[in-house]
Amino acid sequence: MSEAPLTIQALGECALTLTVGTDLPSQRRLWAAWHALQQRLPEVEWVLGMGNLSGRFDPLVTAARLVEKALEGAWTHSLGGKFGEGRVIEIPVRYGGEQGPDLAVVAALLDLAESEVIERHTAAEYVVYCLGFLPGFAYLGGLDARIAVPRRAEPRRRVPAGSVGIAGNQTGVYPLASPGGWQLIGRSDIQLFDPYRETPVLLAPGDTVRFVAVP
Amino acid sequence: MSLTVLKPGPQTTVEDLGRPGYRALGVPAGGACDTPALRIGNRLVGNPEGAAALEVTLGGLQLGFEQDCVFALTGAMVAAQLDGIPVPGWQSVRASAGSVLCLGYANAGARIYLCVAGGIDVPPVLGSRATALLAGLGGYAGRALRAGDVLRVGKPDQPARAGAAVRAPQRGEVLRVLPGPEWPQLARTQQKALLGAVWTLSPDSNRMGARLAGPTLALDGSGELASHAVLPGVVQLPPSGQPIILLADAQTTGGYAKPLVVIAADLWRAAQFSPGERVRFAEVSGQGALAALLAQRDWINRITRSLAWPL
Numbered sequence: 001m002s003e004a005p006l007t008i009q010a011l012g013e014c015a016l017t018l019t020v021g022t023d024l025p026s027q028r029r030l031w032a033a034w035h036a037l038q039q040r041l042p043e044v045e046w047v048l049g050m051g052n053l054s055g056r057f058d059p060l061v062t063a064a065r066l067v068e069k070a071l072e073g074a075w076t077h078s079l080g081g082k083f084g085e086g087r088v089i090e091i092p093v094r095y096g097g098e099q100g101p102d103l104a105v106v107a108a109l110l111d112l113a114e115s116e117v118i119e120r121h122t123a124a125e126y127v128v129y130c131l132g133f134l135p136g137f138a139y140l141g142g143l144d145a146r147i148a149v150p151r152r153a154e155p156r157r158r159v160p161a162g163s164v165g166i167a168g169n170q171t172g173v174y175p176l177a178s179p180g181g182w183q184l185i186g187r188s189d190i191q192l193f194d195p196y197r198e199t200p201v202l203l204a205p206g207d208t209v210r211f212v213a214v215p
Numbered sequence: 216m217s218l219t220v221l222k223p224g225p226q227t228t229v230e231d232l233g234r235p236g237y238r239a240l241g242v243p244a245g246g247a248c249d250t251p252a253l254r255i256g257n258r259l260v261g262n263p264e265g266a267a268a269l270e271v272t273l274g275g276l277q278l279g280f281e282q283d284c285v286f287a288l289t290g291a292m293v294a295a296q297l298d299g300i301p302v303p304g305w306q307s308v309r310a311s312a313g314s315v316l317c318l319g320y321a322n323a324g325a326r327i328y329l330c331v332a333g334g335i336d337v338p339p340v341l342g343s344r345a346t347a348l349l350a351g352l353g354g355y356a357g358r359a360l361r362a363g364d365v366l367r368v369g370k371p372d373q374p375a376r377a378g379a380a381v382r383a384p385q386r387g388e389v390l391r392v393l394p395g396p397e398w399p400q401l402a403r404t405q406q407k408a409l410l411g412a413v414w415t416l417s418p419d420s421n422r423m424g425a426r427l428a429g430p431t432l433a434l435d436g437s438g439e440l441a442s443h444a445v446l447p448g449v450v451q452l453p454p455s456g457q458p459i460i461l462l463a464d465a466q467t468t469g470g471y472a473k474p475l476v477v478i479a480a481d482l483w484r485a486a487q488f489s490p491g492e493r494v495r496f497a498e499v500s501g502q503g504a505l506a507a508l509l510a511q512r513d514w515i516n517r518i519t520r521s522l523a524w525p526l
Contacts (some may be wrong), residue, residue: 012476013504017396022441034239036448047238047444049468054444056238056505059479059505060512105229132442134467135350137243141466175241176350187415195340195352201240 006075008068015056016064018071022051024141027129031205033074041070048130048205050139086128086206091173091190092214093164095121099187102152106166106183117185118213120144120205121171126209131201136175136193138203143171155181162188164211186211216333216368220360221315224275228422229335229354229366230328234343238444238467243354246345248463248486249290249326249424251384254515256289256330257405258400258522259307261375264515266334267344269360271327273483273489274320278329282308284368285375286330291324291487292383306380324386324487332375336367348422348464381518388413388492390460390481391499391507395450397472400435408432409458409474410496417457418490422464424451427494431456434472442468448482450475450496460485480507 003121018033020026027182030053037046037055044055044067055067093116107114126140133139148169156179159165163174165182174180175192192202203209220227230253233246247270249254254264269276274293287307288295295302299315321327337344337355346354355364392410401409414427426446433456445451449461451471460477461469462485477485478499488494499507 010393010501011396011444011473013395013501013508014448014479016447017443019443045236045238048469049443050441052441052443054443056446060509067427130442130468131239131241132444133241135237135240136515137241137348172359180348193350195242195350196290200237200242200341 007073008065011054013059013064015054016067016071017049017052017054018075019052020075024127025069026051027127027141028206029075029078032206033071034205036074036077037070040074041067041193044070047130047132050129070107086204086208088208089203090212091164091188092208093186093188094215095186095213100164100185102165103185106147106149106185110147112147117147120147121185122211122213126171126211128203128205128207130205131203134175134178134193134202135173135195136201138209139194140170140172140209143169148215149183151181152183155179159184160187162190164188216284216370218331218366219279219281220362220364220366221277221279222275222362223360223364224271224273224318226272227276227360228270228346228348229267229337229344229360230270231267231344232248232302233314233345233463234341234353239297241466241467242341242350242502243347243350243464245347245470246343247328248330249432249483251515252290252326252328253330255305255381255518256287257334258519259287259289259305259379259381260285260330260332261371261373262330262332262334263372264519266330266369267337268328268330268335271318273325274318274327276302276316276318276329277316278312278316280312280316282312283310285309285377286316287330288318288327289330289383290326291489293321293327294319303380305383307314307375307377309377310489321489325332325414325489331368333369334372336369338359358396379522381522384514386484386487388427389495389497390485391478391504392450392475393483393499393501393504395473395476397434397440399471400476401432401474402435405432406432406474410498412495414458414494416488416490416492416494420490422462424462424465429457432458440470440472442470445469445473448477448479448485449473450477462486478504478507480504480511
C-alpha cells in the first residue's frame with residue numbers, strides 16, 4: 001500500500017491538523033490513529049474530520065512539537081493497525097410527503113420516480129466518517145452518485161430534528177432542529193443525540209448505517 | 216436565594232467556562248465568550264473562577280434580588296444602577312433583598328458578565344452550566360433568559376465581601392493573529408487587504424461568530440474544503456469574501472478556508488467588539504502568541520492571589 005501524502009499544519013498556537021486523503025482506507029487509518037492518540041495524549045482533545053484529524057492543546061502545558069510527533073507516529077502506526085468493525089445501525093425513515101418535502105424536487109432533478117430515489121437511498125450502506133457540524137451529526141460516505149443533488153438555493157430557516165437530506169454527494173440526518181440547506185427527502189424518529197444518555201451520541205466513526213423505508 | 220429577571224435585554228444567557236471534551240461528538244465547548252472577564256468577576260465575589268454567571272449581550276438587563284447578595288459586573292463597560300445608585304464595573308457590590316439592578320446599553324464593549332456570590336445554580340449538562348443555544352441544552356432551560364425567569368443562586372463557599380476592585384483590561388481595535396492553513400491560498404494583494412483593512416463588526420454577529428464587513432476578498436480556488444475541526448479564534452473566509460471570527464458557540468467542524476487564527480490571548484477582545492466598531496488584524500509570531508497567553512494567565516493569577524481572602 002502506497003503512503004498517502006501527509007501534511008501537518010498549525011491551526012493557531014493551540015491546535016494542529018493532520019490532513020490525508022478523503023478516501024475510505026485513509027479514513028480507516030485516521031480512526032485507528034484517533035483511538036491511539038486518545039490513549040497516548042488524553043490531555044489533548046482529538047477531533048476527526050473528513051480525511052483529517054486535529055488535536056487541541058494548551059500550548060503553555062503541552063509543546064506543539066510533542067503533539068506533532070504524536071500525530072506523525074499515530075499515522076505511521078495506523079497502517080495495518082487494528083480498529084474494530086463498527087456496529088450496523090438501521091435508521092427507519094418515512095420518505096416523502098410532509099416528512100420529506102423535497103423528495104419530489106429531487107426526483108424531478110434526477111428524472112427518476114420518487115420510488116427510485118427511495119430505492120437507491122435505502123440500497124446503499126453508509127459509513128460514518130466522523131461527527132461534527134451539530135451534536136451527534138454523522139458525516140456519511142457512500143451515497144449512490146446517481147442520487148447526488150445540489151443544495152437548495154434558499155436554505156430553510158428551520159429544518160426539523162430527524163430530517164434526512166441530500167446535499168451534493170452527502171446524505172445525513174439532522175440530530176436537532178436547525179437552519180439548513182439540504183434537500184429533505186424524509187424524516188426519522190431516531191434520536192441521534194441525547195445529552196442525558198450515558199453515550200450521548202448514537203453513531204460513532206466506523207459504524208455502518210442503513211436507511212429503511214417505513215410507512 | 217434567587218434572582219428574578221425583570222427584563223432580559225437583547226440576549227442574556229447563563230455561561231461558565233464551557234464543556235470542552237465533547238467536540239469529537241459534534242458538541243461545541245461553548246461557555247463565556249470573554250473568559251478573563253468571567254474568571255475575574257467570579258474571583259471578585261469569592262467564587263471559583265468557573266462558576267456560572269450571566270453573559271449580558273449589549274446590556275438592557277433588569278434583575279431583582281430576592282435576598283441580600285454580593286455581585287460584580289465585569290466585561291463591557293455599562294452604566295448600571297442598583298435602586299438608582301450608580302454601580303461601578305469590575306468591583307464587588309452588595310445588593311440588599313428587594314433591590315433592583317438596571318443595566319443601560321454597553322458603552323464600551325459588547326458583553327457584560329454579572330457574577331453573583333455562590334454562582335447561578337442551574338443543573339449541569341455534560342459537565343457544564345453553559346447555554347448551548349443551537350442544541351437547546353444547558354443554562355436556563357437551554358435558552359436565553361426571558362422576563363419572569365427565576366434563577367437560583369448557589370450557597371457561597373465563603374462569606375462574600377463588597378468593595379473588592381480590579382482595573383479593567385485595556386482593549387483597542389487590534390486583534391493579534393497567526394497565519395491559518397489557507398493563508399498561502401490568498402494572493403498577495405488579498406493578504407495585504409485582509410491585514411491592512413479596517414473592518415467593522417457586522418450587527419448579525421452572535422455567540423457563534425463575529426462577522427466582519429469590509430473589502431470583499433477572494434481566494435485562489437474554490438475555497439471549499441473537506442470538513443475539518445474548527446475552534447474559537449479561527450478566521451473563516453466564506454464565499455461572500457467577508458471574514459468571520461469564530462467565537463465560543465461555533466460549530467465543531469467547518470468547510471471554509473481559514474486564512475488567519477486570532478491568538479488565544481486576544482479571543483476575549485474578538486468577543487467584545489460592538490456592532491459598527493472598528494477591527495484590525497496584526498500579525499504576531501508563534502512565540503509572541505505564547506508570550507501573550509502567558510502574560511494573560513499571569514495577570515489573572517496575580518488578581519486571583521490578591522483577591523484571596525484569609526479565612
